[in-house]
Amino acid sequence: MTTPARFLRIPEEAQFTSRVRDPRLTSRVGVLLGLSLGTCFVTGLISHWAQLPLPKVPFPTSPSWGYRVSQGVHVASGTAAVPLLLVKLWSVYPRLFRRPARGLSGAAVTVAERLSVALLVSAAIFELATGLANVAHWYPWPFSFRRTHYAVAWLLIGALLIHVAIHLPVIRSSLAKGIAEPEGSDGQDLVEPGAAEAGVSRRSLLRATQTAAAVAVVATVGQTVPQLRELSVLAPRSGRGPGGVPINKTAVAAGVIGLADAPDYRLEVSVDGRVESFSLADLRAMKQRSDSLPIACVEGWSAVGRWGGVPLATLLASVGATREDHVTVHSLQPRGPFRTTTLPANFAWDPRTLLALDLAGAPLSLDHGYPCRLVAPNRPGVLQTKWVARLEVSPP
8 A cells, every 4th residue: 555655755856757858958948948038038128118107218100010129029939939848847847856965065966956946936937827817808806917027027027047057067068968969977867868768868858958949939820910810720820800900998998988979079188288079071171091000909919000190299289289399199098008008209209100090991980999999000099089079289
């Protein structure tokens, strides 16, 4: 009979006898994981910059598709990191059972190293798990996703750089060897030559890991790349919706039924202490412009629409605003974190920025922001305010 003590006994590193667990595999998967996380981090910084209300360095308005590409790459690189992280953790977890070095200093080094690894692993899991939940538009937590995701990203990249610095000699040595070479006698292999010959090889596992990462990307990236939508079976957004643009939040969810479709709707514009108002008919009587601009959201999905409406610069000029003024945009939504957004001057006066009234040649649907919404080039979708109620013009 097996005793309970046998189940509770902590295994030793030598008990893990798979020849696949090897620094050569770990280093190669680690390089791919580092590239994925590094790309995700840089594109995440771009997204954070784009969402700042009035950054000291203005976010550019061109190219109009810039945010669409950067956020698509952000989500794709984060998705690719998931299978890479799983294989990386599988390849190294026996080292958690390595006995600490003798003496107080040796034990302290072991504890410090494992704490740094714990920070790295926990930050990576948190970022990838919350990132995937964000892609699915699911927020089961009480904290702000954007602020928390941004803060933990710095912890992750810092822990990653420290981890690479500590293990750089091993990484360089492992990458210099062929992954299919037999185990040597440098003391870094977990098993002796010839052990566990049956089963998957290191080369096969590396290829399978690369394939899994590629499949994960293809299965989701269709929400950004229209040509891959038929292959992206896991993409949360199909591209279907009024005018070919998906809908994140409906008018019912936003609580604007009875407000947005009210026959007495008026758009208020506040400038220099005075308020002017415009009916939908007034807006349609102004000079109109149409342009093909993408809606690109932080969840990674994007779509290009043919928008028509009043250039915001035309409306601002008509009320006496100056080209240095920025604009605060208020939605009819009674609540929500993005019911009020700030449009910097370079966006407000860009000729492509519209108070859109139409999409694909037809009036906006209620779910797309009827009677008018903001559409600006190279701007995150959460800041493309729908159901616009009021514009407040402010000096720099």
